[in-house]
Amino acid sequence: MKHILLAALVLSTLFTTGCKEQTSKEADSSQLQAIFPKGEPGPADHFTGRAWNVGLVNDDTVYNTVIGNVYFEPGARSNWHTHPAGQILIITDGVGYYQEKGQPRRILRKGDVVKCPPNVMHWHGASPDTGMQQMYILPKTEKGIVIWSQKVTDEEYNNSN
Amino acid sequence: MKHILLAALVLSTLFTTGCKEQTSKEADSSQLQAIFPKGEPGPADHFTGRAWNVGLVNDDTVYNTVIGNVYFEPGARSNWHTHPAGQILIITDGVGYYQEKGQPRRILRKGDVVKCPPNVMHWHGASPDTGMQQMYILPKTEKGIVIWSQKVTDEEYNNSN
Numbered sequence: 001m002k003h004i005l006l007a008a009l010v011l012s013t014l015f016t017t018g019c020k021e022q023t024s025k026e027a028d029s030s031q032l033q034a035i036f037p038k039g040e041p042g043p044a045d046h047f048t049g050r051a052w053n054v055g056l057v058n059d060d061t062v063y064n065t066v067i068g069n070v071y072f073e074p075g076a077r078s079n080w081h082t083h084p085a086g087q088i089l090i091i092t093d094g095v096g097y098y099q100e101k102g103q104p105r106r107i108l109r110k111g112d113v114v115k116c117p118p119n120v121m122h123w124h125g126a127s128p129d130t131g132m133q134q135m136y137i138l139p140k141t142e143k144g145i146v147i148w149s150q151k152v153t154d155e156e157y158n159n160s161n
Numbered sequence: 162m163k164h165i166l167l168a169a170l171v172l173s174t175l176f177t178t179g180c181k182e183q184t185s186k187e188a189d190s191s192q193l194q195a196i197f198p199k200g201e202p203g204p205a206d207h208f209t210g211r212a213w214n215v216g217l218v219n220d221d222t223v224y225n226t227v228i229g230n231v232y233f234e235p236g237a238r239s240n241w242h243t244h245p246a247g248q249i250l251i252i253t254d255g256v257g258y259y260q261e262k263g264q265p266r267r268i269l270r271k272g273d274v275v276k277c278p279p280n281v282m283h284w285h286g287a288s289p290d291t292g293m294q295q296m297y298i299l300p301k302t303e304k305g306i307v308i309w310s311q312k313v314t315d316e317e318y319n320n321s322n
Contacts, residue, residue: 035253062278062279088218090296111197117223140224
């Protein structure tokens with residue numbers, strides 16, 4: 001009887017551990033849902049930390065729309081920049097930030113949609129602990145795509161006001 | 162010793178079954194990844210079966226872009242239709258179909274991007290057994306949004322050529 005109880009204890013521990021491992025793996029911030037290939041690292045001139053970009057729709061004169069996906073690793077963010085015709089962001093997983101110059105930093109989560117107006121200085125990126133999967137849509141590309149500006153300092157990045 | 166083996170057998174079966182159940186639930190076609198709220202049912206005049214639409218970006222004169230998400234339940238599809246300025250589809254989960262008039266039906270999966278040119282008659286929807294989560298982007302809305310046409314018959318829907 002002692003042996004049966006011992007075997008039961010060992011095996012039920014195995015059972016519990018096996019399923020717990022699966023759960024904690026799913027909750028790991030590095031395990032965000034990826035819909036698209038990771039793509040290529042964004043240039044260090046325009047990003048702090050590691051941001052991966054994949055193009056989904058290239059510019060042409062039929063749609064005049066550029067679409068892509070950026071995966072921001074935790075802590076990564078774009079420089080300050082503007083878009084001559086604005087930009088729409090759609091968050092598909094993770095947690096991140098978006099800030100327009102002179103406005104409070106906003107927290108972004110899965111399902112959030114941001115409309116960034118034309119020529120408004122802004123930046124976006126991941127939160128410090130969790131990455132962010134973010135699609136971007138650039139309309140009216142005949143007006144231009146992006147004008148890059150200076151880096152987002154650690155002070156700016158960490159200022160929640 | 163017999164008892165130990167029996168207990169081991171029973172518990173290892175429990176362990177295996179427990180984890181298998183989790184896997185099969187994840188693979189269930191009704192368990193597609195939903196990024197956005199399900200929204201409202203598409204009108205029966207324009208869809209066969211159940212398709213749920215949620216608007217993400219409404220039309221305006223700044224972006225001239227409409228964005229939304231449709232969840233097609235298995236077997237559901239749009240009518241034939243055209244877009245005066247074209248449409249871009251982005252599949253975020255599931256399996257579905259896209260067909261332009263006179264062209265073979267294409268199979269769509271997570272991560273696929275479709276550019277449907279202006280004024281090209283087409284339809285899209287889910288496969289018979291698995292639903293489809295599909296974002297749509299309508300550019301240049303000053304030219305118009307959609308012109309609806311007749312239903313996709315079962316024969317058209319099931320024709321893989």
